[in-house]
Amino acid sequence: MGMREDPKTWFAESVEVLTYNRNQRVWSIIVTIFGDLAQRPGDRISGAVLSRLTEPMGIKPEAMRVALHRLRGDGWIQSEREGRASHYSLTESGLAQSRAASPRIYQRSLDTPEAWQLSVAPPARQGGKGARDKAMRRKGVLPVAPGVFLTSAQAETVPDSLTMVGIVDHVPDWLRHKIAPAPVMLAYEDLEIALDRFAAKCEAMPPLGPLQIATLRTILVHVWRKALFSHADLPPHFFPEGWKGPACRSKALDLLDRLGRPELAVLEQAGASP
Amino acid sequence: MGMREDPKTWFAESVEVLTYNRNQRVWSIIVTIFGDLAQRPGDRISGAVLSRLTEPMGIKPEAMRVALHRLRGDGWIQSEREGRASHYSLTESGLAQSRAASPRIYQRSLDTPEAWQLSVAPPARQGGKGARDKAMRRKGVLPVAPGVFLTSAQAETVPDSLTMVGIVDHVPDWLRHKIAPAPVMLAYEDLEIALDRFAAKCEAMPPLGPLQIATLRTILVHVWRKALFSHADLPPHFFPEGWKGPACRSKALDLLDRLGRPELAVLEQAGASP
Numbered sequence: 001m002g003m004r005e006d007p008k009t010w011f012a013e014s015v016e017v018l019t020y021n022r023n024q025r026v027w028s029i030i031v032t033i034f035g036d037l038a039q040r041p042g043d044r045i046s047g048a049v050l051s052r053l054t055e056p057m058g059i060k061p062e063a064m065r066v067a068l069h070r071l072r073g074d075g076w077i078q079s080e081r082e083g084r085a086s087h088y089s090l091t092e093s094g095l096a097q098s099r100a101a102s103p104r105i106y107q108r109s110l111d112t113p114e115a116w117q118l119s120v121a122p123p124a125r126q127g128g129k130g131a132r133d134k135a136m137r138r139k140g141v142l143p144v145a146p147g148v149f150l151t152s153a154q155a156e157t158v159p160d161s162l163t164m165v166g167i168v169d170h171v172p173d174w175l176r177h178k179i180a181p182a183p184v185m186l187a188y189e190d191l192e193i194a195l196d197r198f199a200a201k202c203e204a205m206p207p208l209g210p211l212q213i214a215t216l217r218t219i220l221v222h223v224w225r226k227a228l229f230s231h232a233d234l235p236p237h238f239f240p241e242g243w244k245g246p247a248c249r250s251k252a253l254d255l256l257d258r259l260g261r262p263e264l265a266v267l268e269q270a271g272a273s274p
Numbered sequence: 275m276g277m278r279e280d281p282k283t284w285f286a287e288s289v290e291v292l293t294y295n296r297n298q299r300v301w302s303i304i305v306t307i308f309g310d311l312a313q314r315p316g317d318r319i320s321g322a323v324l325s326r327l328t329e330p331m332g333i334k335p336e337a338m339r340v341a342l343h344r345l346r347g348d349g350w351i352q353s354e355r356e357g358r359a360s361h362y363s364l365t366e367s368g369l370a371q372s373r374a375a376s377p378r379i380y381q382r383s384l385d386t387p388e389a390w391q392l393s394v395a396p397p398a399r400q401g402g403k404g405a406r407d408k409a410m411r412r413k414g415v416l417p418v419a420p421g422v423f424l425t426s427a428q429a430e431t432v433p434d435s436l437t438m439v440g441i442v443d444h445v446p447d448w449l450r451h452k453i454a455p456a457p458v459m460l461a462y463e464d465l466e467i468a469l470d471r472f473a474a475k476c477e478a479m480p481p482l483g484p485l486q487i488a489t490l491r492t493i494l495v496h497v498w499r500k501a502l503f504s505h506a507d508l509p510p511h512f513f514p515e516g517w518k519g520p521a522c523r524s525k526a527l528d529l530l531d532r533l534g535r536p537e538l539a540v541l542e543q544a545g546a547s548p
Contacts, residue, residue, distance in 0.1 A: 116438060118392050118394070118436075118438040120418050120422055120449075122448045123419070123452075144394050144436060145394050145397070145419065145420070145422060146419070146420075148394055148419060150436075160446045160447075160448065161446065162392075162424075162442070162444075162445070162446055162449050163444070164390060164392040164438050164441070164442055165440045165441065166438045166439045166440025166441075167438070167439060167440075168436070168438055170436075170437070172396065172434045172435065172436055174396040174434065175394075175396075175436050178397075
């Protein structure tokens, strides 16, 4: 305390603090890396840099290869070989999806729609209904009841729905708890604790290398994104009392600003040295 | 044809034409009679008149007694004895419910709400949901999906619902067919045929007694009310192509105007004579 810490220890401890959430999927980490560092067309990241970024998180080269293979199969990323090096970049579709998710992750204040849309999808068989609700959830849309969706007025809905555009002036408690059930509320509390602990560490941040910075960014964005995508994209007054969403948003973004974002060229240079 | 018909034959045939719908419940006929003839506080109808009105429909005195007993038990009507005669009248609650139903039955043109309300009731167990939907249907409200109701903006909804007030600019086909499924569409076609046949008979209407007029009114209001309360109270653009609702409304109300409404005192006088 007070004394400047050893960078290596500081970095290891920070990684430890931020990876409180053990359930990390490698492919999802890679999606986070590209979304955070390589979202301009033409941006690419070498296999060497990807390994250097993920190694401190305890990700093994073999797991990395499997995940890259899967993401290539899904059409999310593409690869080019140059001599013995592989370079990866987002595909058209990967870029588009990554960009679509970015505002929700990186914006300081969310645009709160004034007008809402409640839409009732055409009747479907039991199975079809479940699949439809799941697909809408993936888009950040809340099924208020089976086949009934609450979105901003401009959002796309299931074709042939009954839609009503208007104002939501009262959000009943049962709906708040549906929007953020107990596990989501708890996940945010855990996130806030981790963010506070990391913020405390940052008070005595030692000089870090660009790869270390990028690794910390990745973990930070990843836990934030994970919390964020566990619930629908709705403004704070739709959530239960004690909702930590806005607090976590501002804390996560403050920490990302504090870390800064290293340039890809700088990362590649650092990645090339042993 | 052309020649004035025998009143007795004409009346019997008219009753026949209008009672095409055999499924008449006696208690429901009585509700219709009071709603049509005795809706002012203080209005009362003697047992003798009730018998004279319903006898041409083939309703037996015993069935009448059972129905009156049931309606008294339900708190819909009350009775007073005067010597050997019984007089029946609507209770407070019977009056209120009767009045609440009247605009939908007797108004020439329905007030079409500009603003609608889509409300999503709090989650309920399977059984509770069904009961709730049924209760709302009885109020003329459509369950668009289980627990989801479409009403005018001013209407009362299930407590603690998520409600959204706005405009409905497109009514999808699946919803139109949910609002008026095939049996409802067919019932209206049958009704229109009966109304047209009765209107044709009315071209040569003989002089009728007040009891005969009241009987015809009762049957007419009853079949109209029965059709009407088989679907939600929504304006024509919510119904499938070929919807006969507005046509039947204007035809039924024209015929009621044509018949006129006999005064209760006149009916009692006629009922007292053998």
